[in-house]
Amino acid sequence: MIRLExxxxxxxxxxQPALSDLSFEVPAGQFYGLVGPNGAGKSTLCYALAGMIPHYFKGTLSGSLTVAEIDIAQSSLGELAGTIGLVFQNPFNQISGSRFSVRGEVALGLENLGVPRDQITDQVDETLEQSGLADLGERSPFALSGGQQQRLAIASILVMQPAVLILDEPTSQLDPVGTSEVYALLHQLVGQHETTVLIAEHKLERLAEFTDNVLVLNQGRLLANGPPKTVLTDPLIEEIGVQPTRYTQAARQARARGLILKKDEFPLTLQDAQEFFDDAAV
Ligand SMILES: Nc1ncnc2c1ncn2[C@@H]1O[C@H](COP(=O)(O)OP(=O)(O)OP(=O)(O)O)[C@@H](O)[C@H]1O
Ligand SMILES: [Mg+2]
Known part of the structure; x- marks a missing residue:
């Protein structure tokens, strides 16, 4: 579904290139995570996948990037709008400000796509409900908390039901409950509509729980591409400045102090950690 060569x-x-010699594929209906330290190129990759590069941010490109068989560089942002959705890192950049209500803001993308009005109403209602914004429909987008704005930014893209959904750290302003709700929603979408999802995220435990595969970027280069359990417990990610989960850290410290001799892979989640320490205690 997504293919870079x-x-x-x-x-x-x-x-220096912000993205350098990237080759990878994301198959249709898969849920991919993207991690890397500040400045690694995560946002830049999200822009490229959504066609903001080269249609909005100019610069020098080489190699190829196709999404849903569309060559991004050869098509317009208008052509891409119904197929690929991008949720920005900062919700302020997503909210158009041209509508006075949350409901109007969510409807905007469908209006631009020329969807009939009664269908818009139904889809907006459903999306507001799914995004936990049903009670805030008449509120001004600017009278929302940071977390609510982030949910609005996600809702305004979800409503268009894009085949490919790119999210750039969409839960940075959300508390653990809000973050869980967003992930549950994304998980549901992948199941129901076979949406292909790529999400830049620094909350590694969430990636552990939900993703099929994780990409690691550093200085614009792809360092790793593999299952979360393998990639996110690799000491390499800490070396480049990505903080491992607390479970991985605890297990590493226990081993460094000689409390644990086990040599097999480190735990990533709470459940892994329980097994890891239970085994070690025998
Ligand atoms: N508009 C721009 N013009 C020039 N350089 C830029 C621009 N935007 C980003 N960069 C540079 O490109 C590199 C990658 O930045 P990018 O924002 O993609 O990283 P990131 O992984 O998203 O970082 P963060 O975790 O802070 O969000 C950095 O060196 C950054 O300074
Ligand atoms: Mg970024």
Whole structure:
């Protein structure tokens, strides 16, 4: 569904590419995570996947990038709008400000796609409900808390039911409950509509729980691409400045102090950790 071949991108006036020689594929209906330290290129990759690069951010491209068989560089943002949705890292960038209500804001994308009005009403109602915004439909988008704005940003993309959904750290302003709700919703979408999802996220425990595969970026390069359990417990991610889960950290410390001699892989989640320490205690 998403396919990159030796894809590189350099912002105008920069010496170093922000994305360098990336090759990977995301099959249809898969849920992929994207991790990397600050400045690794996660947002830049999200922009490229959604066609913001090169249609909004200019720069130098090489290699190829196709999403749903569409060559991103050869098509317009209008053509991509119904197929690929991007949720920005900062919800302020998503909210158009041209509508006075949450409901109007969520309807905007469907209006731009030319969807009939009664269908818009139904889809907006359903999305507001799913996103936990049903009671806030008449509120001004600017009278929402950070977490509510983040849910609005996600809702305004979800409502269009894109085949490919790209999310750039969409839960950064949400508390653990809000984060769980967003992930539950994404998980449901993948199950129901076979949406292909790629999510940049620093909450590794969430990725452990929900993703099929995780990509690791550092300085614009792809360092790893594999199952969350393998990739996210690899010492390599800590070396590049990504904080492992507390369970991985606890197990590493226990081993470093000689409390545990086990050599097999480190735990990623609470459940893994329980097994890891139970086994070690025998
Ligand atoms: N508009 C721009 N013009 C020039 N350079 C940019 C631009 N946007 C980002 N960069 C640079 O590209 C590199 C990748 O940045 P990017 O924002 O994609 O990283 P990130 O992984 O999303 O970081 P963060 O975790 O802070 O969100 C960085 O070196 C950054 O300084
Ligand atoms: Mg970013």
């Amino acid at each position: 030796r894809f590189s991108f350099t912002y105008p006036g920069e010496d």
